[in-house]
Amino acid sequence: MPIQKLINHLNDYLPLNEEEIADLNKRATVRKIKRRQYLLAAGEVCKFYNFVVEGCFKMYKIDEAAKEHNLMFAIENEWITDIGSFHSEQPSQLYIEAVEPAQIIQIAKPDLLHFYTNHLKFNRTFRVIIEDQFVELQNRLLQTISTTAEERYFRFMKDYPRLLNRLSNTQIASYIGITPEFLSRIRSQQASK
């Protein structure tokens, strides 16, 4: 049962009671997503918090030169949402796209607000979840402004081994902020050692 994965995930932070679980069952929607299907496209308002039950997603921007810039990936038991657009209700500049066939659970904004207001516990859980994401993002920014492409690639392999075989090199290159060609050069040069 997919929703059980979400309940387990939330229980890891603060155990839910009967009522909260019942409410979650009522207000969370399970969806199947095909490879290359979008959860969000630039220009739309992001209306859901998305919890990945199975599969892999990327969130990215497309710039004026039609280049893709990956902001994050999300796999099983992770959340992926354009929080800025979700809260401001302004059009997003981002895409969220399935890299693999996937299953997700969506919580719409009115429902999430319901949880925040009526079950204060959710504030604490989601505060902790976003704090962790914040720290990760901060480390990544630090890395991006202070290290070379080669080092960022090594760190990516070290920090996210579980992603390596699920993503193309092009997607990884976009995530660490370089071109696929240059990543290829880093790899071939590294292999020759």
Place this chain on the structure above:
Amino acid sequence: MPIQKLINHLNDYLPLNEEEIADLNKRATVRKIKRRQYLLAAGEVCKFYNFVVEGCFKMYKIDEAAKEHNLMFAIENEWITDIGSFHSEQPSQLYIEAVEPAQIIQIAKPDLLHFYTNHLKFNRTFRVIIEDQFVELQNRLLQTISTTAEERYFRFMKDYPRLLNRLSNTQIASYIGITPEFLSRIRSQQASK
């Protein structure tokens, strides 16, 4: 009264009641900080949430080549803390330093946990505060991996005009991820138009 600035700040999110205000008075510490004084140095564990009442701070890393990389600035009514070190209680790799003489309010970890546990409202307020910071950071990362130095400088001037006259160009250069020399070139070239 400095603590009133903190109360006003929190009231902007969710109004506090008498008891919460009393608790805050008991558990928040006001400190005066000199220019160039540290709130945190690399190697230490970050033990406080710091709220800026007056003045300006920077948080940065120093790399192996002894170069400074600015992660963020904080001025009046903003928070500055190494959240990663604060929560993990592991040594930080960051410095937090006063750019101007300042006054701050510190909340130690046991006290913050007290608020989170006994006044659930605080979870909601701090969730929102960090969500906003998260969005800002995400936009900055996106910019960093997708635009030129010149554009980042323009955006910095546009987004943070209130910081421009309070920071040296060297500090701004470090924030947008370029050398002071190159920022100087951008500026002189721009002036010649």
Place this chain on the structure above:
DNA sequence: CGCGACGTTGATTTGCCTCAACGATTGTGG
């Protein structure tokens, strides 16, 4: 007043990008 940080400018170097071409994979529609 003197020292150290800051901003500027020049010359040179380099990390990474661009464009182009080609073979190898992948996935998809008939």
Place this chain on the structure above:
DNA sequence: CCACAATCGTTGAGGCAAATCAACGTCGCG
């Protein structure tokens, strides 16, 4: 299930944005 198209990874040549190193004038602070 195969064939063809589309995407992906690799390599080469050339170019550019930004870094490095060095020198020098200026300013603000102690």
